[in-house]
Amino acid sequence: MTVTIFLILYFFITLVEMAIPYLVKPTIVFGVSVPEKKMRDPRLLKFKRRYSLTVLATSLVLFIGLLVWGIQGNSTEETLILITTAAPFALLFVSLACYVYFHAKTTQLKREEKWGEGVKQLQITDLSVRSRDEMLPWYLFALPMLVTLGIIAYTIVHYQQLPNQIPTHWGPNGQPDAFTEKNPFSAISSPIMLFIMQVMFLVINETTKRSGIKLSATSTEASRVRQLTLRKYTSWFMFLTSILITMLFSFLQLMTVHENLLSEVMMLLIPFAFLLILLLGSIVFAVKVGKAGADKWVQSGDGVGDFDEDQYWKGGLFYFNKNDPSIFVEKRFGVGWTLNFANPIGYFITFGPILLILIVTYFT
Amino acid sequence: MIIQIEPQSDVAIYKQITNQLIEGIARGHLRHGDSLPSVRAFAADLGVNMHTVNKSYHELEKRGIIKIVPKSGAVIEAQTKLLQGSPHAKRIQHELKTVIAEALVLGMKTEQLEQELAMIMEDLKHNKQ
Numbered sequence: 001m002t003v004t005i006f007l008i009l010y011f012f013i014t015l016v017e018m019a020i021p022y023l024v025k026p027t028i029v030f031g032v033s034v035p036e037k038k039m040r041d042p043r044l045l046k047f048k049r050r051y052s053l054t055v056l057a058t059s060l061v062l063f064i065g066l067l068v069w070g071i072q073g074n075s076t077e078e079t080l081i082l083i084t085t086a087a088p089f090a091l092l093f094v095s096l097a098c099y100v101y102f103h104a105k106t107t108q109l110k111r112e113e114k115w116g117e118g119v120k121q122l123q124i125t126d127l128s129v130r131s132r133d134e135m136l137p138w139y140l141f142a143l144p145m146l147v148t149l150g151i152i153a154y155t156i157v158h159y160q161q162l163p164n165q166i167p168t169h170w171g172p173n174g175q176p177d178a179f180t181e182k183n184p185f186s187a188i189s190s191p192i193m194l195f196i197m198q199v200m201f202l203v204i205n206e207t208t209k210r211s212g213i214k215l216s217a218t219s220t221e222a223s224r225v226r227q228l229t230l231r232k233y234t235s236w237f238m239f240l241t242s243i244l245i246t247m248l249f250s251f252l253q254l255m256t257v258h259e260n261l262l263s264e265v266m267m268l269l270i271p272f273a274f275l276l277i278l279l280l281g282s283i284v285f286a287v288k289v290g291k292a293g294a295d296k297w298v299q300s301g302d303g304v305g306d307f308d309e310d311q312y313w314k315g316g317l318f319y320f321n322k323n324d325p326s327i328f329v330e331k332r333f334g335v336g337w338t339l340n341f342a343n344p345i346g347y348f349i350t351f352g353p354i355l356l357i358l359i360v361t362y363f364t
Numbered sequence: 365m366i367i368q369i370e371p372q373s374d375v376a377i378y379k380q381i382t383n384q385l386i387e388g389i390a391r392g393h394l395r396h397g398d399s400l401p402s403v404r405a406f407a408a409d410l411g412v413n414m415h416t417v418n419k420s421y422h423e424l425e426k427r428g429i430i431k432i433v434p435k436s437g438a439v440i441e442a443q444t445k446l447l448q449g450s451p452h453a454k455r456i457q458h459e460l461k462t463v464i465a466e467a468l469v470l471g472m473k474t475e476q477l478e479q480e481l482a483m484i485m486e487d488l489k490h491n492k493q
Contacts, residue, residue, distance in 0.1 A: 120370060120372075121370065121371060121372060122368055122369065122370055123368070123369050123370075123371055123410055123411050123412065124366060124367065124368045124369075124410070125366070125367050125406070125409040125410040126365070126366050126367075126409075127365045127366075127367065127388075127394070127400070127401060128365065129409065130401060130405060130409075210404060210405065210408065211408055212405075212407075212408030212409045212410075212411060213408075213409050214409070214411065215409070217368060220366070307371055307411070309411075321411075323411070323412060323413040324407075324408065324411055324412075325404050325407050325408045325413075325414050326408045
């Protein structure tokens with residue numbers, strides 16, 4: 001099972017890392033904004049191709065190395081877990097190094113050839129764009145919370161029935177492998193963690209809704225379609241995740257109350273299905289957003305262009321803009337969102353839930 | 365309605381927003397009773413500071429074009445006839461005087477000015493751009 005999950009994750013990461021340069025906005029190349037006239041510059045296309053091929057080659061070399069190591073048969077359970085955790089990180093690290101290299105190359109090209117200089121820079125918005133925003137309403141995110149409250153109530157009613165050892169961790173075989181002493185708090189600690197996550201999804205959905213819908217002055221229609229698609233599918237994907245987490249935690253909690261509720265096969269299959277649905281969901285999300293409005297980017301825009309925001313993007317990855325009240329902004333390298341690091345509320349929303357969950361874990 | 369600003373222009377950003385909103389109302393893109401986006405949403409969408417949008421809204425309120433209602437936001441006011449001698453009429457008169465004086469100094473003729481005025485009126489009333 002460990003190996004299957006590893007293989008799925010490993011090839012998922014390879015695929016996603018390879019696809020990123022082609023899924024981002026065409027006017028942002030390796031975190032650098034380029035004028036629309038240059039977005040299909042053969043050198044930039046070559047950078048993208050070389051990035052993807054390097055990621056693919058690294059992934060294959062690592063994989064073959066692992067195969068050889070596995071065939072030699074000197075793998076213990078412990079080293080297997082270590083290696084299967086380290087390999088995806090190694091791949092991510094190589095991708096990041098590659099990104100840094102091509103970010104520097106693109107920046108150099110832009111500077112040397114003075115792209116976008118002497119162009120009148122514009123910032124634009126459409127007063128009616130908000131009426132077309134299709135993000136889900138907050139109360140949909142509140143629905144799974146009712147399930148959590150129900151589960152907590154159910155646990156309290158059946159408190160006597162609970163085992164003396166409450167499971168807190170489940171191994172790759174779907175069976176619990178870590179326990180804690182039964183007390184009123186540890187009995188409901190996992191639904192409490194679930195509740196914290198549900199609140200987090202609700203808050204992220206609402207703050208994303210309040211964040212800016214950024215339109216391009218020259219490719220207004222293309223950017224509108226992309227931004228609205230990104231917002232809509234982010235909202236749906238978060239809702240799906242919230243529902244799936246609710247189902248998974250509810251199953252686990254019910255299993256704690258009624259020990260032989262599900263067969264061992266089911267205990268193995270449920271978390272696996274959870275992982276598969278999330279991975280498939282994120283692929284659908286990335287492709288939908290990547291394709292949205294991709295054919296609508298205009299290549300004209302003579303004399304005018306978008307305001308160059310490179311100054312706010314440290315390394316093309318981290319957004320610091322004190323003037324922008326947005327808490328989340330669209331990522332420059334990747335599909336999804338990143339924080340406006342100049343806005344302290346963002347830190348609170350992102351790290352607050354993690355801290356709370358750690359506190360709950362600590363006291364359990 | 366599209367709002368487009370030029371951050372490097374000599375004209376202050378809040379002034380650019382004010383002018384475009386006024387023009388939008390004159391052209392009929394925005395009607396009385398319509399509400400403008402919240403200061404936060406407007407600033408986030410345009411990528412400018414909230415104070416800038418706030419300043420523009422207050423300027424529009426001072427000019428009697430919008431009304432800022434606590435909690436429901438900025439709503440465009442219904443316009444009745446502008447009375448001669450009212451403060452708003454006086455202000456317009458004053459602003460026109462500055463522009464016309466400059467035009468005369470630069471050698472514009474009365475007919476030219478009238479023609480210009482007619483063209484602008486025509487553009488604002490019938491050209492939906």
